[in-house]
Amino acid sequence: MMVPARLSRWLSGLTLCAAMALSALPASANTYPLPASGSRLVGENLYHQVEPGGGSLEEIARKYNVGFLALMQANPGVDPWVPRPGSILTIPRQVLLPDEPRKGIVINLAELRLYYYPPGKNEVVIYPIGIGQLDGNTVTPTMKTVVSQKRANPTWTPTANIRARYKAKGIELPAVVPAGPDNPMGHHAIRLAAYGGVYLLHGTNADFGIGMRVSSGCIRLRDNDIKWLFNTLPVGTPVNIINTPIKASLEPDGRHLVEVHQPLSKRLEDDPQTLPIPLNSAMKAFRDSPVTERAVFDKALNIRSGMPIEVGHDMQPTQPHKI
Incomplete structure (x- = not known):
């Protein structure tokens, strides 16, 4: 049976050909050169x-410094605890930069990633993060703010809500948790x-939970990542926290790319794989473009792989514009 060209490209984006070599262990810092003008694709x-x-999968995610849920979305059907020996996993390290000013820190809650644009450098640093749990008192909010303070070896002062939540589980938290190996802030x-x-960006005393909704509202990073940010970020650095499960780009070479993540659940009974993803007017225009193949776009919207997927190709690309 003949496979349509666009569907063939879709399949090639999600599977491996036999001739493709397996990757070597990447460097720990996820640093990429910024793309050419008009492009948002990196990695x-x-x-x-x-x-x-x-x-x-958590151990493999840690090895490649990606998030746990991102690795699961990129490899649907794989047993997260005992993946089958010999199977090939896709490590999702290609992304579309958020459609936000490339300045300071941009955190996209829906994709559980942090982007940092070092001033004076033509590069972006991308780290997986953990965010607030699904609870009215622990959800990480969107915001535009700045870094106000940095502290090494911090103590942890649980809020009244956090202490009450732990007490309901039979755990009596102290008023202040001192610095050290038992401090969940790292x-x-x-x-x-x-x-x-x-709200803080902080480390962790647990290996599990990066790339998941696990915190009491703060942004959690792996220890090496938060240490690098701590030593790099000046106080006053702008921080932009957004919640955008779908990103798209009209690339300078004519490709129409879309990257879809599972939206954040609002209730325990929500299934993030089937929750509707509202499209704003710009995204609807992208979907309805004569170059975008609607069936492929809809497939990407349903599968939610968290990776950039080509959904169209303009053979005579025009000047790129924002989505």
């Missing part, structure tokens, strides 16, 4: 062959100015 996906006793904390300074 390349990597591939990992699961070895016998090779560990869970070794570095970066305070944000908004909301009275209650």
Whole structure:
């Protein structure tokens, strides 16, 4: 049976050909040169062959410094605890930059990623993050703010809501948790100015949870990542926290790309794989463009792989514009 050209490109974006080499272990810092003018595409996906006793998806995600849920979305159907030896996993390290000013920190809650644009450098640093749990008191809000304070070896002062939540589970938290291995904030904390300074970027004393909704509202990073940010970010750095599950780009070479993530659930009974994703007017125009193939766009919207997918190609590209 003949496979339509666009569907063939779709399949090639989600599968491996036999001749493709497997990736080597990448550097720990996820730093990429900024793309050419008009482009929003950075990075390349990597591939990992699961070895016998090779560990869970969380361990593999940590090895490549990607988020746990991002790895699951890129590899649907894979057992997250015991992936089958010999199977090939896609490591999602190609992304579309958010359609936001490339300045300071941009955090997209829906994709569980942090983007940092170092001033004076033509590059972007991308880290996976953990965010607030699905609870009215622990949801991480969107905001525009700045870094107000940095503290090494921080103490943790749980809020009244956090202490009450833990007490309901039979855990009595102290008023202040001192710095050290039992401190869930890890070794570095970066305070944000908004909301009275209650939200922070911080490390963790647990290996599990990066790329998931696990915190009490703060932004959680792996220890090496928060340490690098702590040593790099000046106080006053702008921070823009958004919630955008779908991104699109008209690339200078004519490709129409879309990247769809599972939207954040609002209720425990919500299924993020089937929750509707509202499209704004610009995204509707992108979908309805004569170059975009609607069936492929809709497939990407349903599968929600979290990776850039080509949904059309303009053979005579015009000047790129924002989506």
